[in-house]
Amino acid sequence: MLTRRLFFALLAACTLLFPVCLTAQPGEKYIKVAVAPKHADWVYRTGEKAEFEVSVTKNDVLLQDVDISYEVGPEMLPPVKRDRATLKNGKTVIDGGTMKTAGFLRCRVYAKYLGKNYEGLATAAFSPETIRPTAVLPEDFLQFWNRGKEELAKIPVNAQVTLLPERCTGTVNVYHVGLQNYKNSRVYGILCVPKKPGRYPALLRVPGAGVRAYYGDIANAERGAVTFEIGIHGIPVTMDASIYRDLSAGALSGYTTYHLDDKDRYYYNRVYLGCVRAVDFIFGLPEFDGVNIVVAGGSQGGALAIVTAGLDSRIKGLVSFYPALCDLTGYLNGRAGGWPHIFNDAGKGVNDTPKKIETSGYYDVVNFARQVKVPGFYSWGYNDVTCPPTSLYSAYNVITAPKTLLVAEETGHWTYPEQWEDAWNWTFRQFK
16 A cells, blocks of 8 residues: 555656646547548638548547538637538548638537447637737736735735645655735645755746645656645645535635626735735745746646736746636637636626626736746647637737747647646756
């Protein structure tokens, strides 16, 4: 039986390639519905016709006389084309049409075999480098956040640091940390510090959406960095899993829209400033080298990485995988908006009220991307139905700082191991 210490060491090592903030790579299916644009890079010019190659296989052998249905349209919006076909030899080509403006065209294919349904999709990009955001930068955006940071700076960090002996390894000490945050809240996280005396660069890990425990990034600490992985909900991150399940289904259900009609009380107000507070804590650590700090995350964490770099000039680099909260107002302008899709009910008067739209501008990642001045590593795929690529490019294209983009076209809201390998290698090159 694994000892608890070995369990946590193995769990932390796994997060080096499969961070807990990201959705796991989907497993293999009995029947595979493969869809891909004909262009090898999946990219077309606006006005150019896109065609999608489709194949349905079992055991990698084409199925004969299989019936499919399909739909094509701009990502996250109602399809503009629907049809059916019978694949005599297991494959066909679908005419997807074109897009007159920059964006992404998605083709979904559905097949039925032995009473079970199977699905595949692919998303063609149309001039993605020219996508511009719909998000409007509030005139007092910088003043608003500078006031918040000034108020935060008046609050003592009041760090409570507790060693977790059962999680420590031979080379890394692991601690549970609680920090005083904005508006009488707290930030909790897991700190991992190399045992060997010295001063190290730091990696701030910011979380994906949800309510959960955290285990810290031991693997990157063993590689030679102080790592601090935080939660955002102001609750300790070492409690029993049942507590997080209850909170997720109860008090914290739908937290992404709490107080959306008030920019001073919106849920992410203390979350964004809490990331700055985490940086304050890192800068107070005697093991930190005082200079080299990178912030990294995926999805909600990808958003927080950009936000933190945009808010805090002490950050020297960022890693962002398919950032959420980008170009939230896309739906109000006839195209996909970012997670959590606040305005996808446009016209129904639920969230698309003037006050809520106004508040969103102060929290839209696009407006923080406009402030980023440090190098960044970014990665995503075109098939993401959680953080649609139109929203991702809306933020990416306004970044003027040095940037590296790794596109894994067929991925959705998940990653290949190679993507995170490249991200961590990039991170440690920044440290050097």
